[in-house]
Amino acid sequence: MRLHDPIMLDGSQIRKFLDNESAFDAYVDSKFASADVNRNYRVSSAELRVAVETLGADFGVPPPGSKEAGDRLVQTMFEEYGRPGDDELDRDSFKNALRDVLLGIADGLADDPIVMALLTGDLINSILSDEDEFEVLATSIFSELDENDNGSISKSEIRSAVAQLGLEMGIPIPEGQPATDVVLHKIYEKFNISTVEGDELDEEAFMVLLRKVMHDLAGELSENPVMIAQNVKVLNGTALRKILRDPLQLKDITDRLFDKLDKNDDDKLSNRELRPALRRLGMDIGIPDYCQGRDDIEKLFARVFDKVDKDSNGVIDQEEFADFVKGVLTGLAEDLEVYPIIVEVEAPDKTLIG
Structure with a gap:
């Protein structure tokens, strides 16, 4: 989903x-x-x-x-x-x-x-239309919320259940943002779901109420879609191009990297050591983390290294290292301009009614 x-x-x-x-x-x-x-x-x-x-x-x-x-x-x-x-x-x-x-x-x-992404209730409806998927989802959430394993939870926990569903299920979160509150407050008020502990719900009652809440939420989003800024960063080569246009900044970066990686002070590095070098630079200068295990990122690095490592001799000195890194960064910048990569970042952002 x-x-x-x-x-x-x-x-x-x-x-x-x-x-x-x-x-x-x-x-x-x-x-x-x-x-x-x-x-x-x-x-x-x-x-x-x-x-x-x-x-x-x-x-x-x-x-x-x-x-x-x-x-x-x-x-x-x-x-x-x-x-x-x-x-x-x-x-x-x-x-x-x-x-x-x-x-x-x-x-x-x-x-x-x-x-940005526009939430219209379609994803919620697709979940509700699949009885088996909804039952598995609701059962899992109920088990997590039933911390005492006594088979019941407070009705107020419906709010936590909705939050757990999250953006992947088409739910506009977090609460505390005006547009989200407009939609959720209306739903919670209709079903008398407060923020304080109240009536207890067993698993069956929880599933019935959660379905009703999700159904009405999908209806509200259908009438008043919510536009949300996703918690991602777009790596499109812009940051790399800025560095490549500044020779002093580029030299400072490559010199510091070489010194850190040349552990035995022989003024030589192997190609195998270059990926960790690039990872040290990371997203601060617009390079995706190749250790994420994503196929698109692995292909990006493979394309760029194939372009740059002409002789494949596996050993370079400091001057060659500077040329090599510049070549790799240039290749990454060019490739990311054509094929931008979107990576997740930590904090959730705000929502608004579209």
């Missing part, structure tokens, strides 16, 4: 919109006209934020509250390009400022894309 196909916000949608001059002009005219309430052909610079946020994920703009990095990026662009000192903007100034803000957001997303 997996989330719906991800929506990648990488700046390309914004640039496509801006390149369509007629569509962009029409949008500017619409937003300017609706904001020009006094009909004096002037609008407040604050209307720029409304114009940007109204676009939303369909046009490649991170929706407000979906991800902290996205919120910071949008805020930074407003501070830099949003004409905060101008109380009023005419139509052309409004258009130019809006374009500058959107281009800044596009550049930021190109460096660090955000991956």
